[in-house]
Each structure stands twice: as C-alpha cells, then as structure tokens.
Amino acid sequence: MLARRIAALTLSLALAWPALPGRGLAQEPERQWRHGIATVGDLKYPEGFPHYDYVNPQAPKGGSLRLAVEGNFDTLNPLLARGEPASGLEQVFEPLMVSASDELSSMYGLLAESLSHPDDYSSVTFRLRPEAKWADGEPVTPEDVIFSFENAKKNVPQMEFYYRHVTKADKTGDREVTFTFDEPNNRELPQIVGQLTIVPKHWWEGTGMNGEVRDIGRTALEPPLGSGPYKVASVTPGSAITYERRDDYWGKDINVNVGQNNFGTITYRYYADRDVMFQSFRSGNEDYWWENTARRWATSYDFPAVNDGRIKLEEHENELRKVGVMVGFVFNTRREKFSDPRVREALNYAFDFEELRRTIFYDTYDRVDSFFFRTDMASSGLPEGAELEILNEVKDLVPPKVFTEPYRNPVNGDPQKLRENLRMAVSLLREAGYQLQGNRMVNTKTGEPLTFEIMLGGPTIEPVALAFARNLKMIGVEATVRSVEQSQFTNRWRSRDFDVMYNAWGQSSNPGNEQAEYWGSEAAKRDGSQNYSGISDPGVDALVRKVIFAKDRDEQIAAVKALDRVLLAHHIVVPTYTAKTSRIAYWDTIAHPETLPEYSLGFPAIWWSTTAAN
DSSP states (O other): OOOOOOOOOOHHHHHOOOOOTTOSSOOOOOOOOBSEEESSSOOSSOTTOOSOTTSOTTOOOOOEEEEEEESOOOBOOSSOSSSOBOTTGGGTSEESEEEOTTSSSEEEESSEEEEEOOTTOSEEEEEEOTTOBOTTSOBOOHHHHHHHHHHHHHHOHHHHHHTTTEEEEEEEETTEEEEEESSSOOTTHHHHHHTOEEOOHHHHTSBOTTSSBOOTTSOOOSOOOOSSSEEEEEEETTTEEEEEEOTTOTTTTSGGGTTOOOOSEEEEEEESOHHHHHHHHHTTSOSEEEEOOHHHHHHSOOSHHHHTTSEEEEEEOGGGTTOEEEEEEEEOTTSGGGOSHHHHHHHHTTOOHHHHHHHTSTTOEEEOOSTTBTSTTOOOSSOOHHHHHHHHHTGGGSOGGGGTOOOOOOOOOSHHHHHHHHHHHHHHHHHTTEEEETTEEEETTTOOBOEEEEEESSSTTHHHHHHHHHHHHTTTOEEEEEEOOHHHHHHHHHTTOOSEEEEEEEEOSSOOTHHHHHHOHHHHTSTTSSOTTOOOOHHHHHHHHHHHTOSSHHHHHHHHHHHHHHHHHHTOEEEOEEESSEEEEEETTEEOOSSOOTTOOOTTTTOEETTOOO
C-alpha cells in the first residue's frame, strides 16, 4: 500500500452511544482493540503469535553487512522534504505498525500494541506499548506521535497532502492517541496513519551538539535519537554511513521482530557511477547486489567468485507478486507542447520496444501496458460488468474511446512496422497542428519546432532513451537526452523543471489514497507531489474517489480498472518495460532463510551474517 487519509466526525461523536432505557446520559461503548488490521482479506496471524512464519528465529546475531548506494545524502532528518536522506534511516526510527511480508495488505503493532476504530472508520486510536522506549531510555509517548504527525504535515508537502483528511491527533489516554478523519468509510486510513514515522519530541526540542536548539524543519547530520533496533555509529557526509545494532533495543523480543535485525553493523557506501559500484561488489567490498541491467546479468557474471560459489546468483518473483508498476517517459503536460494528448500519443509510436528487447534486453523484459501492470487490477479488452457501470457514471467526464477502443501499445520490431507507425505518428501530429517542414516537425501556428529534453536520473537508461530519440528524429522531432546526478534529478522533478523524464509509479495490491497524490488535480498544482505529469482532469478525480471509497474488494478492483483505462487514454507517459524477476547476487558472507516471504526478499531484515557468532 502506499496511500493516505480521510474520514470525519469529532471523537465524541465517533464514540457516542445511544441513550439506553432508564439512563439519562449516553454511554460510551466498549472499544474493540485489535492486534493488527487487514484491508484485503483477514489477518493471517492471531493475537499472541510467536513470530512470522518466514523468519529464522534462531538466526545468528552479529557480523557486518556492506552495501553500495548510488548518489549521495545530506540529511539524517526523516521528516523533511528538502535534501537527500541517508539510506537505512528506517532502521533507526519506527512506525506504529509494520506490514507482514506474506500477506497482501496486513499490519501488526510495533510501537503500538493495538488499535481501535469505529465501524465507519471515522477515527482510529492507537495504544502504545508500555515497554516502547527511545534509545536514551525515555518512553515513547502520545506527545511524540502527535509531534511527528504535525511536523510531517508541516515540513513535507507530500505528507500534508497525504494526511489532509486527518483533521487532528489527540492524546486520549496515558498511552493512547486518536486520529480523527474528516469523512467516514475510508477503510485504508487506519493503516496509513499506522505507517507514520515516529520521532522523539524531547530530543528535537532539545539542544544539539553545536549548542543550538535543534530544528526539525532543517537538514541535519547529527546522529539522531531513535527507538529502532539500530543507531547511527558513524557518518561521512555524502559518502558513507554505518549503523550499529543496539543491544538495549526495547523491541528485540516482540513477535514482529523475532528473527530480524540480525546484522551487528550495516554500512552504506555511496558511489557516483553504477558500473563502479558493480566492480566494487565484484571485488568483495560489498556483500549484496541488486542487478538492474539485463546486459550485465547476461554477460558480466563469468568470474571466479561466481564460478566457485562464493557469490550466489538468484532470481525471485517474490517482491513483484503484489506490486504493479507504470514506468516510462513521463510528459510534463504543464508545458504547452505536451498539452494536446494527440502529441503525446504520437510519440509513443516511435518507441521500438521490440527492437530493444532483441538487441539489448536479452528477451528478459515485458512491455508495460497498464498503470497497474502485473496485477489483477490492470484493465484489458473493453469494459464490462461493474467496471462498465462505474465508467457510465462518469461518462461525460472521460474520453469516449475508453468505451470503444482497448488500449494497445504500438508494435514495432522491423523496418516495415516502424515505418507504418511513424506515419501514424505524423498523422496524429498533423491533427494536433504540426507539419513537416523539410526535416523538422513545426507548429503551424507558432512556427516553433517540436523539440524537448529527456531527463534521466543516471546513465542506465541512456541506450533506451537514445534509441527513442533516433526514431523521433525520423519524423522531425528533436529530443535531446540528458543524464543528471540523482539529487539534481530529484530537485528538478520536484520543481517541475523538465519536459520529459524517465520515472515510475509503484502500485500496491491495495490502491487507495495515494492515487490522489499520483493523479489528482490538487496534487498537479503542488510542487513535489508525485503527480509528475501534471494531469488535472475531473473524470480522473471522480474515479480516484471511487477507488478510495470502494466498499469491498470487488468494487475496488472494478474502480481501479476504470481508472487505469482512463489514465491510459490520456497518454501521459510512453510506457516502456519492466523485469519479470528480481535479480540478486550476494557473497557467501550473508544468508537468508530457505523460503523467502511470499511478497518480499526480506532484505536486509531477515538475512544474517554467516560469520556471526550468536
């Protein structure tokens, strides 16, 4: 899930109980406390379960894990939109609840031992564990939760939007905090609030190592105080960070942590170039490698450490089983040149996936044709049944072709097909007001040629983008390709300073509130939102609400398919490709349980060092 917000009524109304015969005052009902919550199906694990099935409860503790990261970092503050946070901070800070990696959409208590909500989901109350402590021994309090919530909304525009339907957070008991929502029946909101990262109020309001009062609204490299299983042991700004396992961690024996957090130290080293990173891994400087290039996976692993078994190679479907994805060249529709969907559709005809698959992908990737690709929520064919009923409710707000034309990517792969598709692209551009003048595609009204920059967050996708640009040149469209380092890439998309960029939207098995962040009109107006394309459409907004407020799983799936179909019809992205499996390589210095969880690799939480002595 990745989603967030909504629901209503004051706490007194949410808890009110009708007056009973013979009683003059309303009585408060007895709350039903739950050890976990599921939005798809039922909870797998009963109250008091000993540990997750997929962990090794006897996993050795100790040893080290060394990891390579591309880019850099400049802050250890987890509640800030600015800057690049260091990798691994989630091992220092904790949320109220955590997900189970063998269930589609279930969460169990971590900092909170239980939660309670009314039947209409108009609020949620969390009861904190009495044993939950910060690393300095202070208890985790409702005040910490409220402080974290308020500063997340204040300092992170995305979180402000994400939690905009959470109207307030109140202390309602010594260990209880209640979040009230501004309208009912948003079933996902309790889980969304449960994912909130909790930070210590007393530490952030105290004096830092520089003698000044800390400011949670600014970047910071002072090792922070957390409640999690690790602490920051050393920091080399922008270059490396090491975490050390805490022997005094309050939660090391609770069920959701058994068999996890096994490494004694975890170090992240930063690199500017992924090829250099791979050579460092190959030389034994790092323990684990996630491969993102088909060519390298096919051609670069014939060396002694692989051949003699010291490096293990594995492919897994696990972490792809419950996630969908849309990845590709995203148009900034805020730019006038991309405001016409016919222009955007035309450029898709120039992307020759089939040729790329044959020449550089080693037949390992699939073409993406849905915003929920790989899930049972992806649209296909023509709408029918409940999906058609939902679309008919917004018929006047959506493109008419969603009822008559299934979405299909153009198919290339040989010179004749490419020529035919490029002719189709020229025809669409002509309809949109462009014409070929010599070897340039020109706007007939302004005389401006159709040119744009494709921004990449590194060199990995350069061969794909350059091949796309070469085909565009055949129809007079000039696309330049520019790779920038990751922090610049992030800053530019946040400020909408791009024509086209290569990016992705990940989707959970339980789409909900995050869809407004991805496609909503309000998000389109806000810098830093994940509405990268700037799509602002009343039909899309209406369908997003139908997804969020679906009353059951069947209605949710139908609403998601309808939303998917309409998003595809707007052509806000040229879809590219995605892998079928996760490809990993790791040295025999680390190991994992024989059976990994159904929906995750469990890395690094349930892995361990083979050199550790318990």
